Amino acid sequence: AIATLIQTQQGLTDALNVGGNANANANIAQLVPNNNNNIPKISIRIPNYKGKLQENVVAWLLQIQSIFCIQGINGDDTQIHYAATG
Incomplete structure (x- = not known):
């Protein structure tokens, strides 16, 4: 390296x-x-899930899935990274 x-x-x-x-x-x-064209980027803020009693994890997952679909984020590793880091 x-x-x-x-x-x-x-x-x-x-x-x-x-x-x-x-x-x-x-x-x-x-x-x-120039690798910037190959890196998927999200142009909106991903909502955070905090695990509170009043939060619905299914609703959060649907929101995240919709964001990934709209933004063209297809790879599992990339989706997990964005979901975990917000």
Whole structure:
């Protein structure tokens, strides 16, 4: 992991030095992968379930399931992460 970090930093340094500042952004864009498009994001706040007597866990689960469906969150691991962290 450290070797990869060092290689990436060296590549970024080289990209900044090649062709001046005009080409720096283009060179960096080639070195750094853009993974932001693959990460599902929720644009609304997920309600918290606290386990109080007056709370209904089934209603909460239906709310969470609806949010995931609308937002396109399909993976179980991702759904569990968002439900657990709010």
